[in-house]
Amino acid sequence: MPKLVANDIALALKKRISLGEWLENGRMPPERDLASEFGVARNTVRRAVSMLEDDGTVVRHVGRGTFLTAGNPDSMAATVARMEGTSPADMMEIRQLLEPAAASFAATNASTGELNAVREAHKIACASQDMPTFEHWDAEFHHRIFACSRNDFLKEIHNLMRILRNQRPWFEMKKRSFSEERRATYCSEHQLVLDALLARDSEGASEAMLTHLRTVERNLLGR
Amino acid sequence: MPKLVANDIALALKKRISLGEWLENGRMPPERDLASEFGVARNTVRRAVSMLEDDGTVVRHVGRGTFLTAGNPDSMAATVARMEGTSPADMMEIRQLLEPAAASFAATNASTGELNAVREAHKIACASQDMPTFEHWDAEFHHRIFACSRNDFLKEIHNLMRILRNQRPWFEMKKRSFSEERRATYCSEHQLVLDALLARDSEGASEAMLTHLRTVERNLLGR
DNA sequence: TATGAATGGTTCAGTATTGGATCAGATAAG
DNA sequence: CTTATCTGATCCAATACTGAACCATTCATA
Numbered sequence: 001m002p003k004l005v006a007n008d009i010a011l012a013l014k015k016r017i018s019l020g021e022w023l024e025n026g027r028m029p030p031e032r033d034l035a036s037e038f039g040v041a042r043n044t045v046r047r048a049v050s051m052l053e054d055d056g057t058v059v060r061h062v063g064r065g066t067f068l069t070a071g072n073p074d075s076m077a078a079t080v081a082r083m084e085g086t087s088p089a090d091m092m093e094i095r096q097l098l099e100p101a102a103a104s105f106a107a108t109n110a111s112t113g114e115l116n117a118v119r120e121a122h123k124i125a126c127a128s129q130d131m132p133t134f135e136h137w138d139a140e141f142h143h144r145i146f147a148c149s150r151n152d153f154l155k156e157i158h159n160l161m162r163i164l165r166n167q168r169p170w171f172e173m174k175k176r177s178f179s180e181e182r183r184a185t186y187c188s189e190h191q192l193v194l195d196a197l198l199a200r201d202s203e204g205a206s207e208a209m210l211t212h213l214r215t216v217e218r219n220l221l222g223r
Numbered sequence: 224m225p226k227l228v229a230n231d232i233a234l235a236l237k238k239r240i241s242l243g244e245w246l247e248n249g250r251m252p253p254e255r256d257l258a259s260e261f262g263v264a265r266n267t268v269r270r271a272v273s274m275l276e277d278d279g280t281v282v283r284h285v286g287r288g289t290f291l292t293a294g295n296p297d298s299m300a301a302t303v304a305r306m307e308g309t310s311p312a313d314m315m316e317i318r319q320l321l322e323p324a325a326a327s328f329a330a331t332n333a334s335t336g337e338l339n340a341v342r343e344a345h346k347i348a349c350a351s352q353d354m355p356t357f358e359h360w361d362a363e364f365h366h367r368i369f370a371c372s373r374n375d376f377l378k379e380i381h382n383l384m385r386i387l388r389n390q391r392p393w394f395e396m397k398k399r400s401f402s403e404e405r406r407a408t409y410c411s412e413h414q415l416v417l418d419a420l421l422a423r424d425s426e427g428a429s430e431a432m433l434t435h436l437r438t439v440e441r442n443l444l445g446r
Numbered sequence: 447t448a449t450g451a452a453t454g455g456t457t458c459a460g461t462a463t464t465g466g467a468t469c470a471g472a473t474a475a476g
Numbered sequence: 477c478t479t480a481t482c483t484g485a486t487c488c489a490a491t492a493c494t495g496a497a498c499c500a501t502t503c504a505t506a
Binding site: 229264266 | 491493494496500502503
């Protein structure tokens, strides 16, 4: 009998959304179904759903249905796809945020076995004579530091960055910037990181890593 | 039954793949077989399998069949799949690394238009009365700060985190930890972040964001 | 080597579902 | 009376599924 039935329905829907309904595939029932469920004309449901849409709680697609904006299933792949276009400068900026932190975590959390694995990778990288081998063990050195960090999400982000860096534009860039002298520089910088890790000096590990990444950035981007 | 059958089939297939089905030879059944098994047209199965192909779960070869790409832990798809299992604690740790930095970047880089967008999201979030609306605009607030950061990679990482946070286990956790009082706390903390951004105080923005994230962590993980 | 079966790739016409838009009429509030 | 809202209905536009045919490639086997 009161007016503003649409408003009431909108609130009821929000309530049900907040209780986790329709979270499986993120899809709400068709307007026609809701209308009969609420015992109301479809027009009224439409107005209610439009309020949710204005909220940003929901998006509608002709022919497909109405979807919760949270619980977006397939956008993960799209996000990763967009990452493929990441510029070296952007990525270096993020590496300088994450890797010193990872090194710091590693200094406090790593087991001696894990640290030995880091040392191993460092040793092979230093001993390697050709660029692909060095590249591989250099990456492995960084990767194993992340492996010590005890944060699985951080590890996976690093995996992402690693995969991106192994793609075409990056590969060219690394090849161009590679030189025997730089390899030696990287080795000695890695050594400082490793020393700090072994000394369980988290502050020092973080700083050594940051220094190293700044060198890498300078070499890669030519600044 | 509603529609989006292909979507459901894609999810069912992913489930079965992650349960280790078809792992011996890495080969999935022919599309025609799957079609009859699911009781749908082959076109529909094709669309489902195409989704798997798009996110890299699977490769197809004419005349040979459809094959799993799993077994290669270095693939994007496998990395993303592993991320789905990220624990709240791990993610909060990374948020505390990245978001203060994003806020700091935003304070120096954002255009006034972008800052207005941030303010707008903040305003709506504070004014919202129910949990889904607040959730949405709270997320939008954070997202728009990342949008100011001028680092596309950082933005995409945040998108990843946002998607993960909208999935089942997180949703339950947020629902449990939501309360009117906490919403008010978040609003006032957001306000401090916003003030620092508007004052172009990168240091302050970073600190305010960190403070906020520590509150969120405390509420979410109950520490 | 040649053939044919198996398999993914493509296209098309037809049907069903779903949100978008509009309209005439009924009902309640001011 | 006027205004706003809801009802009930109709039509439109976009999307999804069906069923079918045909193509291209691969591979086992005659």
